[in-house]
Amino acid sequence: MSLYVYCLGDELSESAFGGLTGVCGAAVRVLSLKGRLSAVVSAAPAEPVAVSEENLQAHNRVNAAALAASTPLPFRFGTRAAHERLAEYAATNEAALAGALARVRGTVEMGVKLLSKAEGEGRKAEGGSEGGPEDLASAEAAVGRGTAFLLKKRREALGGEEARLRAEGLAAWLAEGVAGLARESAVWVSPSEAIVVRAAHLVGREGVEEYRARLRGLRAARTGLRLLASGPWPPYSFSEISGQNHPR
Amino acid sequence: MADVDNILDEDEELSLLETLDHVIDHGLVIAGEVTISVAGVDLIFLGLNVLLGSVETVERVLGERERRVELLLGMVPRAALAPKTAAGGGPADEGE
Numbered sequence: 001m002s003l004y005v006y007c008l009g010d011e012l013s014e015s016a017f018g019g020l021t022g023v024c025g026a027a028v029r030v031l032s033l034k035g036r037l038s039a040v041v042s043a044a045p046a047e048p049v050a051v052s053e054e055n056l057q058a059h060n061r062v063n064a065a066a067l068a069a070s071t072p073l074p075f076r077f078g079t080r081a082a083h084e085r086l087a088e089y090a091a092t093n094e095a096a097l098a099g100a101l102a103r104v105r106g107t108v109e110m111g112v113k114l115l116s117k118a119e120g121e122g123r124k125a126e127g128g129s130e131g132g133p134e135d136l137a138s139a140e141a142a143v144g145r146g147t148a149f150l151l152k153k154r155r156e157a158l159g160g161e162e163a164r165l166r167a168e169g170l171a172a173w174l175a176e177g178v179a180g181l182a183r184e185s186a187v188w189v190s191p192s193e194a195i196v197v198r199a200a201h202l203v204g205r206e207g208v209e210e211y212r213a214r215l216r217g218l219r220a221a222r223t224g225l226r227l228l229a230s231g232p233w234p235p236y237s238f239s240e241i242s243g244q245n246h247p248r
Numbered sequence: 249m250a251d252v253d254n255i256l257d258e259d260e261e262l263s264l265l266e267t268l269d270h271v272i273d274h275g276l277v278i279a280g281e282v283t284i285s286v287a288g289v290d291l292i293f294l295g296l297n298v299l300l301g302s303v304e305t306v307e308r309v310l311g312e313r314e315r316r317v318e319l320l321l322g323m324v325p326r327a328a329l330a331p332k333t334a335a336g337g338g339p340a341d342e343g344e
Contacts (some may be wrong), residue, residue, distance in 0.1 A: 008276060048285040051272070053264055060267050076275035078284035089278050111266065200274075230266045236274035 002044040003031070005079045005086060006062040007234065009072035010036040010101050016069040023049055023058045031083065033090035037097060040066055044080040051077070063234040071104045073097065074234040096241040104239070107183060107202045108232030110211055114170050114197040115226035160191070167191035170225070174199055177218045181207045186237045200237035208232060 004023050017028045017040065026042035033039055040062060049055055059077050066072040081089070090097065143151070167189045174197060175185060182201035189197055203211045212229070219227040272284075 005278075005281075048283040050285045051268075056264065056267050056271060059271050063271075074271075074275045076273075076277050076282055077271035078282045079276070079278060080283060081278055081281045085278070085281065109270075111270070233270055236270045239274070239276045241276070 002080050002082055003041040003086065004044040004049065005075045005081060006040040006042075006059060007066050007072035007074045008033075008037060008039045008090070008097060009066065009070060010038070010098070011070035012038045012040060012066060012072065013069060016065050017062065020062060020065055021058070022062045023055050028062055031086070033087050034094055037090045037094065039086060039090070040072070041086075049078050049080070067108065067232065067234045071107055072234060073100055073104065073239040074236050093241055100239060100241050103184075104202065104235040107204055107235065108208060109235040109237055110201045110203050110208070110231035111229065111233060112174060112197075112199045112201070112215065113195050113228040114174065115194055115228065116196050117224050117226055163191040167196045171197045171199070174218065177214055178211060181211045181214065184238060202235060202238050
């Protein structure tokens, strides 16, 4: 029988999920696997699980219920496996899973996204840095077509470098802002995208309120920035056992 | 449900997007055991590096691989392979 799998832990109790339904409305239960390891599962539907609002919320609702009692390792949405396969996975990776559970014990994941409000406006305000047709025409008149083209390319390259430095500066600013509270961080920097910095922080449960207060302080300090905070989440960004959780 | 302390107006939509962002892209993975369906198209994640492609594509590629192995072992005539490989194409679309 194929099972839909929500999370894995060593402190999971059936009582945390009393009456809770999961993906596709199936009843949720705790399945013992290996040693103290157990998983939260429900009967898997015959078809691949649709990425619908209902199913996404159900997946996270079950993991949130687990998180309310202890910190589990959440599985990625759509994970399904036969009981035997799941038991084999737990047995094969027992030490790594125990290590991962120890790493997240007593913590929750908090998320932050930084969006630059003044990205477009800032560029316009600088004047002459857009490299538009009019700029190019006037530059051509002054220095010649080839030189104007190369000057435009130079400006674009410098602009990209500037954006990268700015994004990395924001990431460093955020890291400094939550220093001492974020036990671990996973940070993704995307200078050319609307969300310039995405960060996940592993925060001790006792530090969540102070973490939020710090973020409020950071938000107030930079009004030209949109700071979007979410959490607490099960440690989705800190659960993989391959060592690939930290892009940087 | 995790609470979202946001500065935008679309609370519910934002909350859903945050959930999507967390549960689709992160978490424990058992190789080959993540199968989802987006807008009626079945997708499969393989391994921890998240190779993402349609189930149909993956099955076709795996089928071709099996036929090649059988061919090498002399289990099927060479003619049986030709029409199948004509479709070509790489294994699956790579995710991140």
